Amino acid sequence: MSTDAENSDETASGRADGDVTPGVRRRGRRILEADPGLSFVSFAARLFDDVGASKDVAAELYDQLTDDQGDADAGDHMDESEPAERDQDAPPSPPPDVAPPSVEPENAGPASAESDAPADQDLAGRITDHYQRLENRDVYGALGAIDADVVDADADLSALGNQDFTGWYRSRDAGGSWDGRGRPWALAREFGDLRDGLERVLYATINYAPAPWFMDAWDRYEWTDDGRTWERGSAPTPGYDAVHAYAPFADVDLADDVKEQRPAGDVPTDQLEEALRRYVDAFAELAGGREHVFALDSVGGAYLFVAPTSTAPIATAFDADDRAAIFDELTDRLNGWLEDVADRVTAATDLAGVFEPDLLNNKNRLYKAPLSVHSSLDGVVTPVDVDDPTYQFTPLEETSGELVDETRAWVDGFTADHRDAVDAIVATLWPEHYGDADDWRDALAAWLEDHREEEARNQDRERQRIPSDEIPDDLETTDDLEIINSKIEGIAVDDLIRKTIGAAVEGEDTDDGDDGVRFDPPWRGSESGQSCFADSRKFYDPDAKYSGGGALEFIAVERGIVNRPGDKLTGDKYWRAVNALRGEGYHIPYFEGWNGRHADVLRLFTEPETDDDRKRQLARALFADE
Template identity: 40%
Template sequence: MTLSESAISEHYRRAKPVYEALATVKDYPTIGLNDFVGWYIKRDHDDVDAIKAGYPQRGRVAHLERDYDEIHDRLERTLYAVTTYKTPTAFQRWEPCRYDESEETTVWQDEPPTPGYADFRAVPAWGDIDLADDIKPQRGNLDGETQALVERSLDAYIEEYATLYGTRDAVYALDSVGGAYVFGAPEATLPIADHFSDDPDALERVFDEFLDRSNAWLQEAETRVNKRIDGAGDVIQPDWVNNKNRQYKPPLSIHADHDAVVTPIATDDVRYELRPFETVDDTLIEQAVSWADEFTQVEHTDCVDSLVATLWPDLYEDHDGWRATLEEWVEGERERKRERQRQREAALQRRKERLAELDGTLEGRPITPFKEDVYEAVENIDITEIARHYASDAYDTDPNQPRPQFDPCWRHSESGQSCFVDEQANTFGDSKVNAGGGPTKLIALATGIISDADADLDGEDYWAAVDELRNAGYDIPVWVPEAGSDRVDGGTYDQMPFWAVRKAAVALEICPEDAFVDREGEDGSYEGFPGYETYNETLEAIEDAGLRHGRDPISPEEGPDTEDQNEEDASSDTASADSPASQLDQAHLREKNRLLSAKVDQLEAELDEKTHRIDTLEAELERLQRELETVRSERDHLESALEDDVLTQDSEQQTEEDPADDRSPLDRARELVSFDQ
């Protein structure tokens, strides 16, 4: 990287017509930024309240054409644009801000003014078709066989895009130096924006889903290409990471690591040839302008039908055209949201009524009959702690970004910046797969419960992730559905499920998790209690916690059939039918003995510690007693000596001065010397 500042500046001055042509589709602009960080245009303002609050400037996103001169002035090397085109109003949202010098980042008074899905208008399906990591450094010196394989692979990906859009004419490509970019015609989504122009909620839903579905479809396309082109996976490793504000290097942008520029690729005759910086001439600039003009022209709006038919295939088959398909999908999503809301409100009402019955006895308990308590506890966990301490190899890897970036521990990230944390929403995102979630999903990725951020986290995986959060030290109550609570299938539990009784036993510290024993029941093996007493103690503890279990305690004389387990609760908590009660007693006693032995060890350790302390205190007491005896002896000796001296003096004085003084010698000595001081 030997380019001078003046050479870079002059290059982008000459290339300005390219970005003027690229800046808008119809009347809808895109964002431009310098060196991956210059998202915003900032100005001083006169909003007194904001200034007093510590936000002396205001900012908005940078318009590639209108703000190009300012972007150019602050460019160090690489220019970026954004794949999506937005409504003009998205570029008129000024928000108060300040720049934090220590963190080298912009801090906003409220939300940053980056556009959202409802601002979308022209949106291409897009992919970053990267070269394999071991090939990138060889760019410009690829051997003929490798270059031919790369070109065949790129051609295959372009053909996949042609399938998605219905024509190869609607597919565009750029040589990004480190790989290639492939786009579908951005104007193909303009009819969608027009159709839902009066419904921002529908726009947001459809465009969010469009990016998710197109990314997923292209991931499947990668599998097809790798099967069709032998060796494609060895030279090409795509990132399907299109999102609402995805950056890419536009034509003639200078690569960060190579002194080479981004150039157009003819999709009807793929040639993958590096263009060094020094070879840029007027002809190449004209080619880049021509590519940008074609890319932003409004010619392929009819491709919307192929897009919707391919990405929403099931609905499209049952409806007349793309409009009806998307309308039905939007209404279905809204109805699902309404149903989830109804279910949540009903659950919250049941919870409120049950809490009123319990009169607050659940507060601070380690178990709860309400899933909502678990969800609430999880939602209150600070996701930045999970990202920083459990889910990242490096945290806050790009301080210039408005949201903390991190290098994920569950996959390789070449940039170390492909994941981020949204601190206000308490969520994370993975730009590689355009997915994310909350604390449970992040800890699930960190601990290997799931391997990709776009994987669903539900069922047993979700509860395993909750357990991992508990293992990390977070205080989350254990959900144990009580008798009378709703089941997933729409019914109610006649009694607390056996698995819930086991969980309660562990949470209430009645029985450790590794103390359950393997037993055989009618439906196969299961983990049962070590004995009837442990089971009964658990039922009592559940009652003490204020929950209804609907179960009867059992005695040694009773067989397992007396528990009246339902089909879902087939696992019995006593021995199987061919196990006598004496074996139950023995198993229970063995477990009791193990638990008591552990308790004895603990108490003996405490006793040893206190005994040592007592021995130390007794030794100290003996020392003090010996010292006291010594001091007393010395005092008595001194008193005796003083008494003898006083007697002698008094005798002589009495003879000479006061023969009538009949006081005792000791009284006269005390008159001279006080032993109380």
């Protein structure tokens, strides 16, 4: 998924009614310093683009900053109008965008009462000072950068940075009728500016793209009811073809009720540390050595990595199209490998439902950067010693100089040269091709050949299949199962979810685009109410360890025809699910079978509404094929 996110924009909802935070103030001051003649309308629009500030916050800050310049300079910064007129001139705040797949957001909750305001302001100040210390040590510049010489690349590489899970884009004026232009933050060089809009959590991506890619990624956008609409049609984030280093990764999550007890230390520490040791051992086996493995205590769980440069040789050895196919396949195979590892670890430590990976790896996958503040707990992300894993909560106020130095050393090791791990990674994830190959390159080349042949076969099948939109809407029956399948495949899964159970969050970034949804799965409990996600092609349920399903699979599990995603749909269950889609208004012809007497065309899978309907259905059943 683009989990590839694969992404969302800044949202104003978190700052709509709050005070002017230090980060917003810094950003506003820089905007006016760069353009002293900026009108309030332009200032408000720019501030929203950069940090998601509401119109009211922008008005308060604009007045404060222009007052600081003195009456003599006031005319240089604003139109000679009353504040009320400025408010009327200011455009309404654009609709908020929604956060991406890659990680489930942890909400910090509503603002506290007025009596808590001084404490909140003190915390905001401490967070600001915290990130300033880390900027002074260049922790995030180092985390975001991989030197070109380390990986034999033509240019330095950078990870993407992200503010508070929703702030993906650096924005600028675009001119003309466009509302602005934007591109992802390049963490390697832009943390200083990114920090201005940061309230709590700094995220980075597990993948790195060449620095020139960021310069070419600018795209113009306009605000619509669905958020930003980009001129090129999709969010300007790197695809797999632009990835030049990619860290095999696991986000092992604590259950919400356990996570909330971490500050008090009321968690099963011994079991969690044993689980961490087992995950580290598995990653060491994947990478061919513990020296390539890195881990973080994420406050709400733990992160395991193989260093990102471990996969950089793939980008060097293959061109963009082949690289995209390989990294995409690597992600799928890694999720499958991780599922097996998780089953073994949870069984051995009795932590099922307590400490399990989310299996949502994808390009542009986010993780909380080392020493980032957590979104809801006042603790920080810290390095874990992979030789002797321990699991202890670290409060924000205990971020010592020694810990900062330790984290900087962790970062330098993480982005160092680990290219010799690629052989073990390919051997583990592509065993069927590696065994007969001379080396990892030959193994991947053999897989590519098989992959291209399978793609060609799929294309032949697609050419023979009648497109859903070419099947007449008035076609009532057919003897061609391909027509049935084509109509089902033409159903947008996210639209089906909206019609049946409703979407919890719109604008989810997935492999299929940036207009997917998050939703509350009706077949199991979900603490967040939005733990599953979907795009037009598939839905995904990470907790059920199922990579995805289409419209038919969703309606089957939603209606209780099967118990969980992944259960097989055969025989009557298949046709009951088809009929359930018809019940939602989707036109799917009835299947006649070879002699016109299939149970589907005889309406035997339709729930009778009256006793007479039931009698007629029983009579028709006598004529149905077995």
